[in-house]
Amino acid sequence: MKTQLLEMIRKDIGNFPGMPGAASKLLALLNNTETPLAEIEAILRYEPGLTANVLRLVNSAYFGISKKIGSVRQAVLLMGWKRLTQLVLASCVSAIMDKPVSGYDLVPGDLWRHAVAVAVASEGLAKLLNVGGVEEIFTAGLLHDVGKMVLGRFVEEHRVDMEVESYRERSFEQVEREIFGMDHAEVGALILSKWGLPEDLVLAVRYHHEPDKAPKPLSTVDIVHVADIVSLMIGIGVGREGLQYEVSNEVTSRLHLETRHIERIASETLQWVHAFTASMQPE
Amino acid sequence: MSGENRDLRSGTIYQNKGEHPVGLMNHIVAVGDMKVGANGDTLVTHALGSCLGLMVYDPVARVGGLLHAMLPLSKINPQKASENPYMFVDTGVPELFRQLYEIGGQKARMVIKAAGCGQPLGNSEMFKIGERNYTVLKKLLWKNNLLLEAEDVGGVISRTVYFDLSNGQVVISSKGEKREL
Numbered sequence: 210m211k212t213q214l215l216e217m218i219r220k221d222i223g224n225f226p227g228m229p230g231a232a233s234k235l236l237a238l239l240n241n242t243e244t245p246l247a248e249i250e251a252i253l254r255y256e257p258g259l260t261a262n263v264l265r266l267v268n269s270a271y272f273g274i275s276k277k278i279g280s281v282r283q284a285v286l287l288m289g290w291k292r293l294t295q296l297v298l299a300s301c302v303s304a305i306m307d308k309p310v311s312g313y314d315l316v317p318g319d320l321w322r323h324a325v326a327v328a329v330a331s332e333g334l335a336k337l338l339n340v341g342g343v344e345e346i347f348t349a350g351l352l353h354d355v356g357k358m359v360l361g362r363f364v365e366e367h368r369v370d371m372e373v374e375s376y377r378e379r380s381f382e383q384v385e386r387e388i389f390g391m392d393h394a395e396v397g398a399l400i401l402s403k404w405g406l407p408e409d410l411v412l413a414v415r416y417h418h419e420p421d422k423a424p425k426p427l428s429t430v431d432i433v434h435v436a437d438i439v440s441l442m443i444g445i446g447v448g449r450e451g452l453q454y455e456v457s458n459e460v461t462s463r464l465h466l467e468t469r470h471i472e473r474i475a476s477e478t479l480q481w482v483h484a485f486t487a488s489m490q491p492e
Numbered sequence: 493m494s495g496e497n498r499d500l501r502s503g504t505i506y507q508n509k510g511e512h513p514v515g516l517m518n519h520i521v522a523v524g525d526m527k528v529g530a531n532g533d534t535l536v537t538h539a540l541g542s543c544l545g546l547m548v549y550d551p552v553a554r555v556g557g558l559l560h561a562m563l564p565l566s567k568i569n570p571q572k573a574s575e576n577p578y579m580f581v582d583t584g585v586p587e588l589f590r591q592l593y594e595i596g597g598q599k600a601r602m603v604i605k606a607a608g609c610g611q612p613l614g615n616s617e618m619f620k621i622g623e624r625n626y627t628v629l630k631k632l633l634w635k636n637n638l639l640l641e642a643e644d645v646g647g648v649i650s651r652t653v654y655f656d657l658s659n660g661q662v663v664i665s666s667k668g669e670k671r672e673l
Binding site: 372377378379380438441442443444445447448449450451452453454455456457458461466467468469471472473475476477479 | 523524538539540541542543562563564568569572579610611612613614615616617618619621622647648649650666667668
């Protein structure tokens, strides 16, 4: 049965929406060392709706830029083009991730709010802990649970098997793997690979619940792991499985994490999420 | 089951099911927020993970309040606490009682119930925010000669609370199952 399920899951991953053209064209520029301003402008010129959404994000209270940014060029000059690319991607996936997710019992908007929470909490943690080299952590946080969108209907169908007594003390992704042969983190990583996203992003999504199994220790993985659990604890996008995920002690010691760091980030995350998402409502 | 949750979370009032506390008005209490009300109101809070849900009711005055506090002590972020005392147990609980006294509640009659305070799996002490929330609550109550009447705390589950202010009934919902507290 597991083989059959796995086949169905793989088929659904294959049918999952592709990354919209503008975002994938911009992502292809990520390996550039110099600012490809002209290319970015050329790509966004034909996407007025997307550009308007991105500029709303640029001007959101989350970034706290005091003057109003009215053009792609200004945004690139002020925030850097990598940041702008992150926001293009955020605009593109928000429409996909805004949907309800069965199985995990997430109502419309829950998964997206959780995604934004983990993105902003990850950035906040990286800053608080002085961890460098994690430029793409915002995107990693944003996309870490995208696999739930595919696995949800299978979780819904196998609810009874997944909630038996013997699984109660097991981390939920292990239960998924036991039942389906694949967990939502791996499903997410396969979606990101399909989208052609960079390897570190794929790894961050793949190992966000099991950072100790990553082929190499990666700060992005460790921080997303912590930010995810904190966001669930404070109830942002917490689903039917609740807090049934295990915290890695290796991660907390690698990051030199202390109680005060966790509580400080928890106290700020709600407002950061609000600052970011409020801008996405059309005026 | 999940369909029910979904409708409830959008604030729909079930007049015909008889299994939920039904009031004239459902008021949603967000994370890090608090609401007080009177007979006829139902206070609802969703997604209690490690946060504390505190329900306080005066059955004579028929007034009550629900606090959804995120963290134990305000000293972690004093600026946040001054903007929003409901984020923290040590500042939110006294404020809840103060507001209940203002609308006719009396300390000696208060019925106090707690829910939430869960935690993830593993033995990491620093992630036991739920346990610390509960400890700070117990200390506060003890110092003020108050007792918890009932509680549904701990574990990995996420809880939703329905608090009916016409009779003080508290119903906890988790994984589509409901039970009275």
